[in-house]
Amino acid sequence: MKNVRETARAVQNGDATALSVLEESLAQIRARNEELNVFLYVDEEGARAAAHAVDERVARGENVGALAGVPVALKDNLCQTNIPTTCSSKILEGWRPPYNATVVDRLLAAGAIPVGKTNLDEFAMGSSTENSAFGPTRNPLDTSRVPGGSSGGSAAAVAADMTPLGLGSDTGGSIRQPAALCGLIGVKPSYGLVSRYGLIAFASSLDQIGPLTKTVTDAAMALEAIAGHDPLDSTSLPEPPPSLVAHVEDGVAGKRVGVVRDLIDGADDDVVAAVERAVEVLRDAGATIVELSVPEFRLGLSAYYLIAPAEASSNLARFDGVRYGLRVDAGDVTAMMEATRTAGFGEEVKRRIMLGTYALSAGYYDAYYGQALKVRTLTIDAFRRAYQEADLLLGATTPSVAFEFGSKTADPMAMYLSDVFTIPSNLSGEPAISVPFGTGEAGLPTGVQLLGPGRSEARLFAGARVLEIADGRP
Amino acid sequence: MASLRREDVAHVAKLARLTMSESELDKFTEQLGQVLEHASDMNALDLEGVVPTAHPFGLINVVRADEVRPCLDHDAVMAMAPDAEDGRFAVPRILGEAP
Numbered sequence: 264m265k266n267v268r269e270t271a272r273a274v275q276n277g278d279a280t281a282l283s284v285l286e287e288s289l290a291q292i293r294a295r296n297e298e299l300n301v302f303l304y305v306d307e308e309g310a311r312a313a314a315h316a317v318d319e320r321v322a323r324g325e326n327v328g329a330l331a332g333v334p335v336a337l338k339d340n341l342c343q344t345n346i347p348t349t350c351s352s353k354i355l356e357g358w359r360p361p362y363n364a365t366v367v368d369r370l371l372a373a374g375a376i377p378v379g380k381t382n383l384d385e386f387a388m389g390s391s392t393e394n395s396a397f398g399p400t401r402n403p404l405d406t407s408r409v410p411g412g413s414s415g416g417s418a419a420a421v422a423a424d425m426t427p428l429g430l431g432s433d434t435g436g437s438i439r440q441p442a443a444l445c446g447l448i449g450v451k452p453s454y455g456l457v458s459r460y461g462l463i464a465f466a467s468s469l470d471q472i473g474p475l476t477k478t479v480t481d482a483a484m485a486l487e488a489i490a491g492h493d494p495l496d497s498t499s500l501p502e503p504p505p506s507l508v509a510h511v512e513d514g515v516a517g518k519r520v521g522v523v524r525d526l527i528d529g530a531d532d533d534v535v536a537a538v539e540r541a542v543e544v545l546r547d548a549g550a551t552i553v554e555l556s557v558p559e560f561r562l563g564l565s566a567y568y569l570i571a572p573a574e575a576s577s578n579l580a581r582f583d584g585v586r587y588g589l590r591v592d593a594g595d596v597t598a599m600m601e602a603t604r605t606a607g608f609g610e611e612v613k614r615r616i617m618l619g620t621y622a623l624s625a626g627y628y629d630a631y632y633g634q635a636l637k638v639r640t641l642t643i644d645a646f647r648r649a650y651q652e653a654d655l656l657l658g659a660t661t662p663s664v665a666f667e668f669g670s671k672t673a674d675p676m677a678m679y680l681s682d683v684f685t686i687p688s689n690l691s692g693e694p695a696i697s698v699p700f701g702t703g704e705a706g707l708p709t710g711v712q713l714l715g716p717g718r719s720e721a722r723l724f725a726g727a728r729v730l731e732i733a734d735g736r737p
Numbered sequence: 738m739a740s741l742r743r744e745d746v747a748h749v750a751k752l753a754r755l756t757m758s759e760s761e762l763d764k765f766t767e768q769l770g771q772v773l774e775h776a777s778d779m780n781a782l783d784l785e786g787v788v789p790t791a792h793p794f795g796l797i798n799v800v801r802a803d804e805v806r807p808c809l810d811h812d813a814v815m816a817m818a819p820d821a822e823d824g825r826f827a828v829p830r831i832l833g834e835a836p
Contacts, residue, residue: 361813454793468792497799498792565776576753583754585826590819596831597754605756613755617746618769620753634779636789641782643790676771692793717794 264291264424267333267481271374274332277321281314281332285376288334292378292425299401301419303339304347305379310334313376320374328374330488335370336420336429339380340387341472342461343367346377350463351395352385354607355588364461365496366430366472366489373488378426381416385609386579387437387465389413390681393672394611402445404707408665411441418445418475428485429475434465435567436660436685438473439697443660443710446699448482448727449475451685453717454692455500457486458493466574467498469567469689478736479698479728483507486720505721513725516549518654520726525560526658526684526712533703534659534710541657541700541711544733545726553653559638559645560687566638567686568679569622569631575612576619582607614675642690650716655726659684660697660710684712694720698727700734741770 264287265273273279289307296302320327337343340350342360349355367377384394392400392415402410403423410419414431418441421429431438433451442449450473457472464470474485490504520542527538546552584590584603591602608616622631649656662681671678688695695714703709713726743766750757750765757765811824820827 358817361809361817455796494801498796500794562779562782565779568772569776584819585828586814587817588819592829594829596828599829601754601756604754608755614765614768616753616755617749617765618772621741621745621749621769621773624749624752630780631773631776633789634784635776636791637784637787638779638782639790640787641784643793675768676775679772690793 264288264427266477267330267427267484268478270333270427271329271331271484274317274321275327279332281317281376282311284332285310285314285334285378288378288426291423295403295423295425298406299403299419299423300398301381301400301416301423301425302336302379303349303351303382303397303416306346306377309346310376310378313371317374317376328372329484330370331374333375333428334378334426335375336379336381336417336426337367337377338383338414338417338429338431340383340432340463341366341430342463343377343380346380348380348463349397350386351383351397352607352609352612353396353589354582354603358588360461362461365458365493367461369489375428375488381420381429383416384413385612386463386575387413387432387434388575388611388615390436390440390678391671392416393668394609396609399668402665404446405665405705408667408707409444411444411665413437414475415441418442418447418449421445421447421475421477427477427481430472431475432462432465432470432472433689434469434571435689436682438475439660439685439695439710439712440682442475442697443699443708444665446708447475447477448479448699449473449697450482450486451688451695452486452490452720453500453694455498456490456504456718456720458496458499460493460495464578466571467578468574469571479724479731480508480511482696483511483724505718507721507724510721511724511728513721514548515545515726515729518550518722518726519553519652520545520550521553521555521649521653521656523555523557523560523649523656523658525557526656529683530659530662531664531703534661534663537701537703537709538657538659538711541730544730545657548729555649555652555656557645557649559641561683562638563642563687563690564679564683566635566642567682567690568618569635570639572615572619573622573632574619576616576623579612579616611675639690642687646687646691646693646716654715655719655722656714658712658714660712664703664705664707664709688714693717694723696723696727698730700730741766741773
């Protein structure tokens, strides 16, 4: 399947129709979805209608948009009007949203074709897509292994050539980690750059929507299409979004790259080797390398696993059997709510709700939640100091390549630890990108991560592009 | 800091409107205890005077003009409710029998 840039160009020039591109995408989904469990719902009819509309506009000589005819896989925590949206939870099974997420409206306005909804860890809580109520997704590169998570479905869709673009959400690494495990580009934008309206909330102060693609340019095109202020999201940044595609080839000459030991130490040897090769590539491309130690990043994991569950326990209070989704009947309204939530939520979601409720409860608030919010400040201050010495930071995305099914499900803490390198950017609200760079154990892709200050996406894409070229993808 | 007790977990389950079986209480006491134990590395820090961060960019008081705007279609929203009556969400009894 052609990538985003090639597809949009071919459709806009009339060299391919949006409908023919879509049929190729649907055929690949039919061929592999049963084995991989990527899509929970495929909207063939709606996608064909959208593709037909794009083709008619091309025929009339109109400029359709930057993503003309590009099929897109949407993580199933993004609302699309009248399309089943489950968050991979039984508590929302059968629910059809009465509105589009802003990112869906923006994709459609750019000429893209939403194809269907992809599997995730229930309510985006997980790092392997094993926590889905509808079964795990398999990694297309090795079906005995996880695709990562929580955006594992959208990552697998792109890796399996079902669509050239997937959208995910990243609360503690849920775009970047599956990107690394599936050999893709994954971007967690600056907090507020992309509207969260219509993204079913997990942890509102950390969640951001971003793209998963095969190339850096594709990711830049997709992010440009979905970024920008939205009055429907009061946390959306008021400033116009940065220009990205125009800067992809800017390179890193003269830039200071901070290599952060705390984003590398503890990773497997193959991942460490990939980061070390990336350092050499960036140096050869004219960057100045600075070694940095930022011990506060290690504390981020502790803060995150109190802050995110605390926000989740509050956000998920809305699932009470009253307004949407599952209702399990019981005597009075309190019994109904308890029966509904007990039947509707899976184990990991319950674990996080419990953790968050505890951290916020009387007598423990200051000791846990209050303390975590202060550690969040320390993390942000540590980033600020690091950016006095470096223009961007480099580290690993994940401690290992894609792991095998069941290897971490019995031990939640082991699963949480796999987010250690991605969490700091969520706490600071700053952007980060994962770039596939080389291969490790069993020939599986290794990912490296570039981090930058708020709204520095253009710089990150330029750095990622240097690594992409060096990794043999000119 | 005192370690997490089984009765704490039972209390939190009640607050969170979740029913826990005996074996779930055992498991969650152990697992949540591990996460809290890991978080105890924060207690070694001197955080006196550190200002807590609740939101990354500190946007405050984002308001919009107080004017009537289109909103979601009432019927479309109610169509997704588990139970509705006269255009309103219906729930089981919320008050007990009269004494």
